[in-house]
Amino acid sequence: MILHIDCNSFYASCEQAFRPNLRGKPVVVLSNNDGIIVALNKEAKAMGVKRGDAYFQVKDAIAEHGGEVCSSNYTLYADMSRRIHEILVALCPAVEPYSIDESFLFFPPMQRIAETAGSIKHAIEESTGIPVSIGIAPTKVLAKIANKLAKKGNGILDITEIDIDRTLKGYPVEDVWGIGYRTTAFLADKGVKTAFDLKRYPPHAAKKDLTIKGYYIVQELNGISMIDRIEVKAKKNIIASRSFSHLVTSLPELEEAAADYCLEAVLKMRKQRSAAKSIGVALMTNRFRNDLPQAYDNIAYTLDPPSSFAPDLVRLALKGVNAAYLPGYKYQKVMIFLSSLVPENCLQHDFFAEDKSKERSLMECFDKINSKYGSHTLFIGAQGIAKTWSMKRDFLSPNYTTSWADIPKVK
Amino acid sequence: METGFPSPAQGYEEKPLDLTTLLIKKPSSTYLMEMSGRALESVGIYSHDLLIVDRSGNPKPDSVVVAEYQGEFVCRVFKKGLGGDYRLVGSGVPLIEMSEDVRIIATVPYSIRRLP
Numbered sequence A: 001m002i003l004h005i006d007c008n009s010f011y012a013s014c015e016q017a018f019r020p021n022l023r024g025k026p027v028v029v030l031s032n033n034d035g036i037i038v039a040l041n042k043e044a045k046a047m048g049v050k051r052g053d054a055y056f057q058v059k060d061a062i063a064e065h066g067g068e069v070c071s072s073n074y075t076l077y078a079d080m081s082r083r084i085h086e087i088l089v090a091l092c093p094a095v096e097p098y099s100i101d102e103s104f105l106f107f108p109p110m111q112r113i114a115e116t117a118g119s120i121k122h123a124i125e126e127s128t129g130i131p132v133s134i135g136i137a138p139t140k141v142l143a144k145i146a147n148k149l150a151k152k153g154n155g156i157l158d159i160t161e162i163d164i165d166r167t168l169k170g171y172p173v174e175d176v177w178g179i180g181y182r183t184t185a186f187l188a189d190k191g192v193k194t195a196f197d198l199k200r201y202p203p204h205a206a207k208k209d210l211t212i213k214g215y216y217i218v219q220e221l222n223g224i225s226m227i228d229r230i231e232v233k234a235k236k237n238i239i240a241s242r243s244f245s246h247l248v249t250s251l252p253e254l255e256e257a258a259a260d261y262c263l264e265a266v267l268k269m270r271k272q273r274s275a276a277k278s279i280g281v282a283l284m285t286n287r288f289r290n291d292l293p294q295a296y297d298n299i300a301y302t303l304d305p306p307s308s309f310a311p312d313l314v315r316l317a318l319k320g321v322n323a324a325y326l327p328g329y330k331y332q333k334v335m336i337f338l339s340s341l342v343p344e345n346c347l348q349h350d351f352f353a354e355d356k357s358k359e360r361s362l363m364e365c366f367d368k369i370n371s372k373y374g375s376h377t378l379f380i381g382a383q384g385i386a387k388t389w390s391m392k393r394d395f396l397s398p399n400y401t402t403s404w405a406d407i408p409k410v411k
Numbered sequence B: 001m002e003t004g005f006p007s008p009a010q011g012y013e014e015k016p017l018d019l020t021t022l023l024i025k026k027p028s029s030t031y032l033m034e035m036s037g038r039a040l041e042s043v044g045i046y047s048h049d050l051l052i053v054d055r056s057g058n059p060k061p062d063s064v065v066v067a068e069y070q071g072e073f074v075c076r077v078f079k080k081g082l083g084g085d086y087r088l089v090g091s092g093v094p095l096i097e098m099s100e101d102v103r104i105i106a107t108v109p110y111s112i113r114r115l116p
Helices: A010-017 A042-046 A055-064 A074-091 A113-128 A140-152 A164-169 A181-189 A195-199 A203-221 A251-271 A310-324 A353-373 B019-023
Strands: A002-007 A027-030 A037-040 A068-071 A094-099 A102-106 A132-137 A156-158 A238-248 A274-285 A296-307 A331-339 B030-035 B050-054 B064-069 B072-080 B086-089 B102-112
Touching: A002 A113, A002 A140, A010 A027, A010 A037, A010 A068, A010 A074, A027 A042, A027 A055, A055 A068, A074 A094, A074 A102, A074 A113, A074 A274, A074 A296, A113 A132, A113 A156, A132 A140, A140 A156, A140 A164, A140 A203, A164 A195, A181 A203, A195 A203, A238 A251, A238 A274, A251 A274, A251 A310, A251 A331, A274 A310, A296 A310, A310 A331, B019 B102, B030 B072, B064 B086, B072 B102
Parallel strands: A027 A068, A132 A156
Antiparallel strands: A002 A102, A002 A132, A027 A037, A094 A102, A238 A331, A274 A296, A274 A331, B030 B050, B050 B102, B064 B072, B064 B102, B072 B086
């Protein structure tokens, strides 16, 4: 069975977790440079505020309702996401993070799966203060649908416990995971309007009309899991990790591996023309070796503005390894996470635009040489070029969990 | 070529003591906060002390807890009253009866103070 875990209004919930005065109040989170609203909680939605609204349009109304407008604090969100991931990994053997606030969990068939989901939900909400909802289904596509429905109820829904077809008949096809704008238009012409209509699409015709990906979605709607074959076009996260052939204790070796994986992840990211808002590094020992001391640490940095510039990312990856490393432990694995990816061409333009275009052409040249002559022809040698970008973040919350100066005060 | 004598301690080495593993049992649910004010001086917690705050699990009687109350985080002792009902108690501050307006969110297993 597959559990899809989704944090409710994740960015807003992170802000609220450390500000009790915002409980039950509207909270919106702004894009970089405080432009438009990128996230909002249900209280803000109830006021009629929408994603994409400009800050100045809503600030007075939000203030009147005792709510808060926040700049995006990716340092805080990354740390809360890391905590949630740690909790999930402790409760489920197979966790696949999908984005900063969503994960898929894979369980063998079991009795009373909803009870397990309940304890997972409780553990996350208790440990982080962030509400989550959980969809349970035999496939990812159905689990996403179950989750949407769960949000309307008590937060947990097992799709096998309800009349699936009746549910799918009331579920618009454009809300099915993986069905984009163009496919929706194509399907509408064929009279396919609901998830149920799509479920009934003849498989051989689906392959022909909707490409292989559409075929997988049809299969998943029919309860046939195509798990590893569904590739989402632009991933929101990229992870590069590998277990070492032998346990590693030396810092230089770990640094080399981290730089290598980081470049690998950057390459993947640049192929899909994205930039990362956050980079994380995790170091872990072999947890099946009960005879050895265990360590696990995960360090994340925010990128302001989002970056796809390899030297900057490698520099942070090395910094992360140094921060996470404990001498004397035998490490099994290094992981590099590039997360909260945004399309490169959507980056907010800024004062140093000229500088950035140089970086971009440098990286394009780098990519071309490496794709032509092999991925390790050019690599980052020296420490990267440090650039101090400044960004407008007038309503930035403190880094409650990652900065000594910012820890919450209690009376 | 080896020189000198092999260490007689070889094979007996152990990890040095680590305060973090002592103070933080559950890293994913543990946060750090700072005490502000004198409400807990009677239990030896002073203003500016560092609090280890664990959001997991339920408080036991007489444990120090963090609660959300009137839009703020407060730190108090979780006490059983004579009538068997629980309340949040501090020194020189009004007693807080448990109600819908009070949410206990965490317990405080340790506090840390820098000595003068």
